[in-house]
Structures are given as structure tokens and as C-alpha cells.
Amino acid sequence: MQDSPVFNYINSLSPIRPVKSIQNPHQFSTLNFTSPPSVFTSPHLTSSHKESRFFKTHHPSSSDPTNPLQESPDKSTANEEVVAEAEATSTTTEFNIDVEMEQPQIVKETNLDDPLAVPPCGRETTDLSLVPYASPPREENGSSSEDAGMQKMYDNVQGKNETPDWDSLIADSSEFLIFGSPNDSEAFRCLMMQRASPSQAPSVMQTMQPGSINEPESSTASPYGAVSVLHRGIRRRCLDFEMPGNKQTSSENNTAACGSSSRCVVPSIGLHLNAILMSTKDCKTNTTHDYSCSEKYQVDLQGSSSTLQEALDQTEIEAVEPTLEELHLSSPKKKRVKLEAGEGESCKRCNCKKSKCLKLYCECFAAGVYCIEPCSCIDCFNKPIHEDTVLATRKQIESRNPLAFAPKVIKSSDLVLETGEDASKTPASARHKRGCNCKKSNCLKKYCECFQGGVGCSINCRCEGCKNAFGRKDGSSIVDMEAEQEEENETSEKNRRTKKQDYNTEVYLMRKEESSALPATPMSIYREQMVQLKNMMPPPQSVLGGGSSFNSQYTRKPEISLTHSRTKKSLETVAEDGAEEMPEILSHSHIDNNTKAVSPNGKRVSPPHLDSSSSGSVLGRRSGGRKLILQSIPTFPSLTPKH
């Protein structure tokens, strides 16, 4: 109801807004158009971006015609209200989506690239400005005079209004912003700090006001500066860390976190975040700590926005090391609702006892990541402190098998090229590169790497009695498979139903979709994405992250894969992505060639691509929760997930 008036007002005022937008936000509009969609949508919201978004949202008719905003006004209003309460997950999600759609991120990226360009807090400031703009006007002024409200908002944005209700705004928006732009650690910090000390908020806010946006801001911000930028990737990857540490010197915290216990990718080694994420191996849901999160986020995103938030919250709270946990000063509202275990394949944790986590037996090692606290491994050498050992071992293994650390699942198209397999025969778009060798599982259990990877068996498989639900090596039709599956379900899978009911359902649905529409049904696509995500590495982000190997890896993790998957699915190869992560391997191994056309650099690296694809998909999805989620994730939303 509240919105409606506003909306109308906006519509009527739309002409005016352009002017406003032009002044301040003008930047984003330009950027939006010119710059390709950034990979990281939600994460780094620059002031301009937010503003742009803000304007867009509230001013449908504003500069950006394409803006899907029509709905946004209502949503935004709703969001504000909900957010005020702090727990509105769904709304938050929408918020994020909006952000992504708007693609202001580009600006962010730019800023990020240039640390000096905008101080962290400065960005936040912008955000804050947005808040007032969004919430106050409606609430306060909306009823009385919309115009006045708009003006007020405008003033706030412009910094004219020196006494905005920052506290309230911050309180409401902080959550928003914080979660909305997880990537910006600085922003986070600022917000977090503000939240932590409401009394201080006003002053801080003033500092952060629009006018000062571009200036290197407060001492707090400056320190982070480049550092924050450098660690951006880490943050993303390790939401946990950042979130918690936001309050204080996040840079240090982050660094320490990664160095110490957090799951870090092995530096020199291009870790396959994909593997981590996707590694089909589900993290034990039982375990309380999910670090990597990528998968988790996927699930969350898919499931619902709320889930996502919860995931984030959980990560913040639980994730990572105690030290980090200690750092969580501000996060007041963290519910520790655990994500659904079923789908959530969060992160990898190993339980190695004899391998010292230096063999491929170890999932962490195989995935190219260090073991972290949640792991139950014994005598673990897969830790940063043993980096030399890890690297040496890795090299050794690679010397034995250059593809040892390469993604195991690659797209069928690639396979076709490589093996001559007829893709048409295989329902699933991806295939296990080496194939499985199952004897007793009939490729119906996770013992089977193909099944685990969500791909069908191929001619490369030496499995016996293959009944892989994702596609048999003999190429039997899906229908047949379904029939068999049904039989199985009826006969011997009571337990399965109960425990794995969800999973089966998913598979079943997938099959159905495939049968109905083989080419690319949503589910199949989803599947593929899942698979790809597991295997893929985030490409473009690395560029953005531009930081250390850690950064790149972390950044990539979830978002990327997701993004690509949809739009580029067909084009991409899971393997390739992985290759990106593993520079060494790529450098001297043939993997690259095999993996196909996916030039590691090319695809994912090119932000535009991703963005365009992602953004488009995102837009498309907006209505559709799950689908949106997937793509959104790629962009970074995962972290962004806000809250």
C-alpha cells in the first residue's frame, strides 16, 4: 500500500529524477551502459552503483530504460520494512537481485581495481545515502507530500540535508548494505562498526555522506584501502572470515584467517575451487562448519533467499576459526539456521587418517585447497604451514598424472571433440573425463564419480551394470532409465526414499525434464550448472580480484561457475575452468588442449561475457527464484547474499 503511492509518485516524477540521477549517480548510468556487466554484481557496490540502483529502483523512468524496476519500488519498500526488522531474508534476496540486474557493479569493479579511487567507507557512504533516499522519504514524507519526500531524499543524497535520520537509516540499511555488498569489506566494516556503535553512527554517517563519497574517507577506511582490495577475493571466498572481521582491521584478520585455518587455496597451485564446490562430494552436512560455501550458497540461493541469508549468517558465525568468530562483533542477527543438508554440498572436509592429506584420497588436497578446521584429518600436512610439502607433493602427483588435479567432469561437447563421443547419445551435457569403473554400485550411488558429478556415464566408463540416472554409458534412453529407476524405487529403495528422497526427486525431475525436453531443460541445465560449478573455476573474478592467488581463487569460487553455467553452459567446459585454477598444470600439461576450447583465460576471464550472460539470465530469472539464484551466485552474490 505504501508503495503504491510512492510508485505513482515516482511515475509522475520520473522526468525529474533523471536530473537527479544525472547529478550524482550519473556515473553509474554511464558506467552501466558502457561497461560490460561485471562479474561481481552485488559484491562491490560503489556509491555510484548503489545510487544508480537506487535511482533506478525508485525511478523507473530514470535514465535506465531497461531497468526492470517497475517492481522494485514495491520491493524496495517492502525490503526496507523487512530489513528494518533485520530478518527479512527474502526481501534481501530481492534486493540483491535488483542490484545485480542493475549492473552497477561495473563501477564497483572499477573502483576496486583502483583502490584509491574510492575509499571503502566512501562506497558505503554512498550506500548509506541510498538508504535515506529509499526509506525515509516514503516513510516520513511519503504520505504528506511525495514531492517533498523526494526532494528530501534528493537532498540527503546530495548531502544537502545535513541532519538526515541516519541512525534509523543506517539501522535499516545497514543490514541491507552489509549483506547486500558483502564483497566490500570496507563497506561492511564501516557499516558493521556503525551498527556496533549506534551512537557513533551519526558522525560516521556524516563522514560517509554523499558529498564525501569520493574522498578518501575516514581513517578507518583508508587503512583498508588497497589491502581490502587485495583481500577482496578472500573475503568472497571466505565470507565467514570477512563478515566476522569486518569490524576491525579486516585485512589483517583476513590474512590471518586464511593463513591459519581458513580453507585457502594452495597458492602456487591453482586450486580447483570448482572441485571444492562442486566436488560433488557433499560436505558433511552434519558438520557444523561450512567454509567454502559455494555450494552452500548455491543451494541456498536456489532454495530461497532466506536460505541464503541464513547461510551467510551461519558462515559468519560458525565459519572459520575461532579467532575469526571472535571478531564477529556486530553481527547481531545471525540465525544459525542450517542450510538444508540434503542439497547443500557446501564445502569439502576431509577425514583422512593415513594419507596426511597429501594424496588424492584427500578431497581437500584433490580439490586444491588446504584443510581447515572442520576437517577431521589426522596428521594433516595440507596446511599453509606446510606449503612447501604440499606443493612438492602436488607436483609429484602431477608429474605422474598431469590431469590429476584437473576437473573430472567436462562438458560433453568437449568430450565429443576429444573422444568422438556422440553428445546426442548422452543426455547429460557433461561427462566424467576419465570415466568410472564401478562394479557394484551400478553407477547409482556416489561411489560412482560420474553419478557423483551429476553426469552420465560415457564410453570412457568401464562400469558394469550401469544405471546411471544421468545417462548410461550405453546411451540407453532416459525413459528406460526412468522405468528402471521406478522399479528400483519401488522395490529396494525404501530407505533411499526417506533419506535421499530429496535427491532422488531431483534426479527424477531432472530426468523427466530431460525426457520431455532433452536439449536443455531447466533442470538439466541446473544440473549442468551444478556440475560445472563443481568443476569450474570462476574466471573473470580473478581479474577483478587481481590480488593474490588467494583472491582470485576465492573470488571465483561460486559465483562464476554459476553465472557461466547458464548462459554459457554449452560453451563452457567444466574442466577448463578448473584448468584456470591450476596454472601450473596448464602451463605444462596438455590439459588445456584437451579441455577444449575453453580458453581458461578467455571465457571466464572476460567479464563482459559473464556479465552479459549473467545479467541477462538474472533478469530473466528475477521472477524465478531458483534460477536467479544460480546466476546471481556467480556474480558474487553468493557473498553478497547479504546477511
Add this chain to the structure above:
DNA sequence: GAGTTTGAAACT
């Protein structure tokens, strides 16, 4: 949570 099953990884 302990024990079993399974198949990849590692070894011979």
C-alpha cells in the same frame, strides 16, 4: 557413531 561397502588412488 561404528562398521561395511565401494571404487579411486597408489603401489607393485
Add this chain to the structure above:
DNA sequence: CAGTTTCAAACTC
């Protein structure tokens, strides 16, 4: 390359 052993995840109870 084939066979065997080792290993840890997946699975079952």
C-alpha cells in the same frame, strides 16, 4: 598395463 593394496568417502545399521 594389470593386479593388488591402500585409502577415505559413501553408505548401512
